[in-house]
Amino acid sequence: MRVGLLGLGRIGAFHAATLAAHPLVDELIVADPVRSSPYGRPGDPFETDAVVIATPTSTHAELLLKAIGRGIPVFCEKPVAITLAETLKVLEAGRGKHVQIGFQRRFDPGYVAAAAALRAGELGELHRVHLITADPAPPPAEYIPLSGGIYRDCHIHDFDILRWVTGREVVSVYAAGANRGADFFRAAGDVDTSVALLTMDDGTLVTVQGSRYNGAGYDVRMELAGTKGTRAVGLGPRAPLTSTEGLQPDGEPWPDFVTRFETAYVNEIDAFLRSTSSLCTIEDALAALRVAEACERSRREGRPVEVER
Known part of the structure; x- marks a missing residue:
């Protein structure tokens, strides 16, 4: 499986290491305008089998809609969007699609x-x-x-x-x-x-x-x-x-929070990669x-x- 990761901040960097070590991931494509990662190579994360979004909140809705529009299973850190209106827009587009939101608890x-x-x-x-x-x-x-x-x-x-x-x-x-x-x-x-x-x-x-x-x-x-x-x-x-x-x-x-919920973060990414339905x-x-x-x-x-x- 080829997986795309957007965002290499604190939680994005953690997800990069998790994804690179996962047995189902054959290749990790990463995208971040200012950071790089030793766990993946730069490229288009939307030309993959699944996408993980760990970018700033203000970008979530746009990136979710892009992944949904291309029919790619997508995991996104919370929240879906800052506003209810944007969240409802993504909800409508994502009905019946494999979209999992990152509430790791x-x-x-x-x-x-x-x-x-x-x-x-x-x-x-x-x-x-x-x-x-x-x-x-x-x-x-x-x-x-x-x-x-x-x-x-x-x-x-x-x-x-x-x-x-x-x-x-x-x-x-x-x-x-x-x-x-x-x-x-x-x-x-x-x-x-x-x-x-x-x-x-x-x-x-x-x-x-x-x-x-x-x-x-x-x-x-x-x-x-x-x-x-x-x-x-x-x-x-x-x-x-x-x-x-x-x-x-x-x-x-x-x-x-990353240290406290390390196991949970690993578990939720594993669940996303292995499941065909959204667990959150x-x-x-x-x-x-x-x-x-x-x-x-x-x-x-x-x-x-x-x-x-």
């Missing part, structure tokens, strides 16, 4: 185990969920105006994994945020600290918390509490937590984006927002 062993436990009834009736995504340090200032904001850029992963693990939909949100760090967040209309209360379609309450300044390390966790038991994802030996009762990490805390669809990405849009509107307007609206 679905392929992380911890989240897979939590979903299995919930569906097997081990937690009983689910009553409460808590999600946290906290970066150890903020991204570059120039990235923030293009990111779509903390809910679209960061928490969209929480919204997707929430839907996937629980099998339920978010119906309403109430979000808030604060600026406690650099001025460039405020200048871009964004926040560096975030919270949200989500209500699911079965009444389950979900709390979401985020930060761009979690100095202890990269912290991503999910807690599911039911009438029979509780499961936590991400509470391992490298979780950047120290308790007053003496619990502390056994190893170095996770430094970033454009519809899934749209559903997560709707929640993110609702949270951003709620934060700006200071009121609850129904996702359907």
Whole structure:
């Protein structure tokens, strides 16, 4: 199989190494205007059997439409697009096509185990969920105006994994945020600290918390509490937590998302190459984006927002 890869930034470089080592990949064609890779040769990534898109968010929709138009199976990092309108355009073009969106937490062993436990009834009736995504340090200032904001850029992963693990939909949100760090967040209309209360379609309450300044390390966790038991994802030996009762990490805390989700990134690319159907669809990405849009509107307007609206 010949695979084309667009984008050789941090996650693109990781995908390049993964693709080059995959037993189904005979040749890797890479394209990036400023970077090169030892794992592939330059060329036209659309003259291949499959395409992986790891370029900046603003380019996703155009590149997805190009791959879809040529009938090439395509994997694209989240999100499909910054706006709902662009996402809907790609959705319409991609109906019935092999398009997989990169929400890698679905392929992380911890989240897979939590979903299995919930569906097997081990937690009983689910009553409460808590999600946290906290970066150890903020991204570059120039990235923030293009990111779509903390809910679209960061928490969209929480919204997707929430839907996937629980099998339920978010119906309403109430979000808030604060600026406690650099001025460039405020200048871009964004926040560096975030919270949200989500209500699911079965009444389950979900709390979401985020930060761009979690100095202890990269912290991503999910807690599911039911009438029979509780499961936590991400509470391992490298979780950047120290308790007053003496619990502390056994190893170095996770430094970033690529290191924390290395296995998941490998698993999702493997699933894309081996499957003829999409394991994370454009519809899934749209559903997560709707929640993110609702949270951003709620934060700006200071009121609850129904996702359907």
